[in-house]
Amino acid sequence: MVSRTDLETNVRDMVAYDILSKPLSSLGQKAARRRDKLASETAKLLREGDDFERVVAYVKKTDEEKARTLREGIDAFTEAHPRYGGILEGMIQERRMHSNRHLYYAVNQGFNLGAAEYRGVMRDLGLSVIEADAMYPHLMQLSERLGKAGEQSLRSILL
Numbered sequence: 001m002v003s004r005t006d007l008e009t010n011v012r013d014m015v016a017y018d019i020l021s022k023p024l025s026s027l028g029q030k031a032a033r034r035r036d037k038l039a040s041e042t043a044k045l046l047r048e049g050d051d052f053e054r055v056v057a058y059v060k061k062t063d064e065e066k067a068r069t070l071r072e073g074i075d076a077f078t079e080a081h082p083r084y085g086g087i088l089e090g091m092i093q094e095r096r097m098h099s100n101r102h103l104y105y106a107v108n109q110g111f112n113l114g115a116a117e118y119r120g121v122m123r124d125l126g127l128s129v130i131e132a133d134a135m136y137p138h139l140m141q142l143s144e145r146l147g148k149a150g151e152q153s154l155r156s157i158l159l
Helices: 006-047 070-080 082-093 115-124 129-146
Strands: 102-105 155-158
Touching: 006 102, 006 115, 006 129, 006 155, 070 082, 115 129
Parallel strands: none
Antiparallel strands: 102 155
């Protein structure tokens, strides 16, 4: 096995996490959209009085107090104190320089990650050895189909 520095190991693991997170996130977002669509359709079916006995489904309205949004608060303040509200709006509109620090990382050409590294980060995410072994090829195929960035693509993280 190749001896790697801690820095090399960290960067390689970050690349593996990034590559694996793309298809998992994509699937999760797709599942959430489909679930939300089904929820709307289910609520409609409940209103129409469809019969069911093998599942539980009902709509319940709850009243809860929520804080104003920032915009609602500013609008209320401006209405109550027009003079100061104008000053506040002006302050909000001012631009300011903001500095961010980003960590950029990638794997150099010819030093691709191995299956063991991907499976290792999958195990670190809580999958068993058997689950990681079974899911690995499918996740890599899905990642390729989705056209997500490869290992040599430069990535960045806001620090």
